[in-house]
Amino acid sequence: MIFTHNMIPAAANTGTGKDYIMKQTQYELNKGLAQMLKGGVIMDVTTPEQAKIAEAAGACAVMALERIPADIRAAGGVSRMSDPKMIKGIQEAVSIPVMAKCRIGHFVEAQILQAIEIDYIDESEVLSPADDVYHIDKTEFKVPFVCGARDLGEALRRINEGAAMIRTKGEPGTGDVVQAVRHMRKMNSQIRKIVSMQKDELFEEAKQLQVPYELVLYVHENGKLPVVNFAAGGVATPADAALMMQLGAEGVFVGSGIFKSGDPAKRASAIVQAVTNYTDATLIAELSEDLGEAMVGINPNEIKIIMEERGQ
Amino acid sequence: MSTSDNKITIGVLAVQGAFIEHEHMLQSLGVDCIEIRKPEQLDQIDGIVLPGGESTVQGQLLRKLHMLSPLRKMIQNGLPVLATCAGLILLSEEIDNGEPAHLATLPVTVKRNAYGRQLGSFCTTSDLPQISGFPMVFIRAPYIASTQESVKVLGTVDGHVIAVQYKHQIGLSFHPELTDDTRIHQYFVEMVRGTAKSNIA
Secondary structure, eight states, X not given: OOOOTTOOSSSSOSSOHHHHHHHHHHHHHHHHXXXXXXXXXXEEESSHHHHHHHHHHXXXXXXXXXXXXXXXXXXXXXXXXXXXXXXXXXXXXXXXXXEXXXXXXXXXXXXXXXXXXXXXXXXXXXXXXXXSSOOOXXXXXXXOEEEEESSHHHHHHHHHTTOSEEEEOOOTTSOXXXXXXXXXXXXXXXXXXXXXXXXXXXXXXXXXXXXXXXXXXXXXXXXXXXXXXXXXSSOOSHHHHHHHHHTTOSSEEESHHHHTSSOHHHHHHHHHHHHHTTTOHHHHHXXXXXXXXXXXXXXXXXXXXXXXXXXX | OOSSTTOOEEXXXXXXXXXXXXXXXXXXXXXXXXXXXXXXGGGGOSEEEEOSSOHHHHHHHHHHTXXXXXXXXXXXXXXXXXXXXXXXXXXXXXXXXXXXXXXXXXXXXXXXXXXXXGGGOEEEEEEETTEEXXXXXXXXXXXXXXXXXXSEEEEEETTXXXXXXXXXXXXXXXXXXXXXXXXXXXXXXXXXXXXXXXXXX
């Protein structure tokens, strides 16, 4: 087997022989793609034109969707996977990886996205959940999945189901970073706690987190998730992005924050540079000048639909 | 630059992508690394690794952070380079889809996303000169469509060139940093040591 380091018994832990090795290899390739996205910004786009603006501004990938979270929130109703034709238009417009969202538990939407050769599927709480109990068995797919998580238990459960990348849930479409901060801090403090535990305490911790012991052991030994962890939800400024990076995010998703702002290209480029030089306050100060109107945003206390609670 | 011939510092371009994996590998070989995000950091290095990631992003950041021309000059003047995947694209003189080249110091034409989207990503094992059975991980990888005569082809997979060396520049389509095999990094470190020595001499 080619990947000898970092092997974890999560995902693709079913089957034997050749099938097992093929699944495990695919999973490692999928985790590898997430590693290539690190230190980058993944931007929500709704048209090929926006996708080109995002790529030109330095996005490391784009998320193709019909409506950005702020508009999904405003429109209400049931929100579903985007039209494959619209997604294909974006795939043709750019050379960087293209991601798309399916509803939590909607494995047929995921099959469709795999059929059009999407690079990454986001099983996302931003859309209306299709299943209020089960997430998709992501080990059955060749295409990689990213999933949202509010704490370590959620993150490890998604990884056990086959997610090759994790992001904080934040509270999408609000332009308010408070939830993403809360989720990132919580996950990291739980990781620190597990690192400092005695080995014989890990069994009970696994039980509490409702995850397999092997994943808890991985966290104990490595002090990190076994997959890449991005920040998402409410990032609207270069300072927000740098804040998430300083809190330990390995990259940033920006949804409504860019194309709901006054000067999307300039803001996008500023956020990309802030993620690279996230500890350089002088540079971030320069980058924060004259960005035009930020998205107005809404306070999570004022909203009716709490998306982060979807899918635990 | 280092003052003694065995103490070297290798820079890892850290504007975006999988740079930490390279650092871990180099550190496991006992080499000091620094992350490169600013032009002034380039003064401290004896060699540089250009990691995988998205070449469009890395190319733009090299420009916006004013590193493109100083780094190009250093490579032209003999700074050893190990470039993987996106790094190979940064290094290539020509990109086959007509995109503007970046550092353009390696006389090859590279084809981006040559194996298609993520579903086309794969692993294989192949031979390089003096390194047999090297595990190769290709992720949305490029390959080298053509090379000038002066470029040495180090390896091919399915008839496509995936590893080259031109003087002190090594370009790879795949990701040795995602495996446990340190042989390529070891080779690069020896090359940097050799150059560092001759610089002092």
